[in-house]
Amino acid sequence: MPATKDKNGTWVSRFYYTTYTGEKKQSFKRGFKTKKEALEYEREFLSTKNFTSDITFRKLAELYLNDIKNRIKETTFLSKQGIIEDKILPIFADKYIEEITPVIVRQFQNELLSYKNKDGMGYKPTYLKLLNSCLSAILNFAVKFHNLNSNPCIKAGTIGKRSAGEMHIWTVDEFNKFINIVSDPELYVAYNLLFWTGMRIGEMLALTYDDVDFDKNTIRINKTYTKKNGRILITTPKTSGSKRVIAVTEDVIKIMKEYRSKIYANESSDRLFSYHVEHYRKKMKEYAKSVNIKKIRVHDLRHSHASLLIHLGVNPVAISKRLGHERLDTTLNTYSHLYADSNDELMKKLESLK
Structure with missing residues (x-):
């Protein structure tokens, strides 16, 4: 039904729509200044009630976010929301x-691929993959619920990579050169924990005193830290497999006991660490440069630990559990290249049986 004027000279929107149950209803709203506003209201209303592809991407993104909001972790939702608002909308x-x-999706991808910041650096392959996947997820939502015939991202192809590619790690000698010049007590303990346990930095930053058993030499991982929009969020770990208890060495426990004795906060529910992630990144680069060892990311301390365990011949299943991987194939896929030379050793053992 077209928009009409009422006796006051304003426009009225009156139309019928069908609910998802098949029930036919009428919508009525008055007070629009122009006919265009009344018709736009009808269009936007129907886009949320009827399954139709005749809606804007902005409205689709809003519907998508409303749909997933209660289905994923808050931190994941905020991350997706930020990407959509900043890069896609x-x-x-x-x-x-x-x-x-x-073709339009392909143009968007090419813009991402050609982007360079003031230092001439482009987006990382993993970030490109994330941006493209986010756009594809929204359009998949349109295919499922708004009668879009097909997802144009599929024909356009993908960009980026799921993993960061080449892995940079420190040996024990390199880590010792690094850690020996770290004078800040919090940084000293934190870097030791990351290298000698392989925990994620978010898991480390969420640790409280009651997570550490100083008698059994273990650390419990049951939460993770993140900061979004200026808010500190302590949530459940990345996956169900991430909940675990990590055994640590006497040296690590000794370091943590000394740290506990030096700081004021000492309640069981107090977090052990106060610095933000970026501070750990910044100082790590500075220390690495000062002792002339290669620069690696904070997350690469986790990879360094995994590499150390593989070098020591630890069973992959045990490594997977220690790292908190939900599936063994995650561990094997991530670190398979570190086993590249094992064929020679395998053949030597088989030959020795003759």
Whole structure:
């Protein structure tokens, strides 16, 4: 039913729609200043009630976020929301989803691939993969619920990589050169924990005193830390397999006992560490440079620990459990290249049986 004027000179929107149960209802709203506003209200209303592809990407993204909000962790939701608002909406917001073609998606991908910051650096392959996957997820939502015939991202192809590629690690000697010049007590303990336990930095930053058993030499991992929009969020770990108890050496426990004795906060529910992630990154680069060893990421301390365990011949299942991987194949896929030379050793053992 077209928009009409009422006796006050304003426009009225009156139309019928069908609910997802098949029930036919009427919507009525008055007070619009122009006919265009009344018709736009009808269009936007129907886009949320009827399954139709005749909606803007902005509205689709809003529906998508509302749909997933209670289905994923808050930190994951905030991350997706940020990506959509910062990187995707500026390009697609006002386009109707039925108008988004593989060519348009391809143009978006090419813009991402050609981006360079002031230092001439482009987006990391893993970030490119994340951006493309986020766009594809929204359009998949349109395919499932808004009668979009197909996802144009599929025809456009993908960009980026799921993993970061080449892995940079420190040997024990390199780590010792690094840690020996770290004078800040918190940094000293934190870097030791990351290298000698392989825990994720978010897991480490969420640790409280009651997570450490100083008698049994173990650390319990049952939560993770993140900071979004200025808010500190302590949530459940990355996966169900991430909940675990890590055995640590006497040296690590001794370091933690000394640290506990030096700081004021000492309640069982107090977090052990106060610095933000970026501070750990910044100082790690500075220390590495001062002792002339290669720069690696904070997360690479976790990879260094895994590499050390593989070098020591630890069973992959035990490594997987220690790292908190939900599946063994995650461990094997991530570190398979570190086993590259094991064939020679394997053949030597088989030959020795003759």
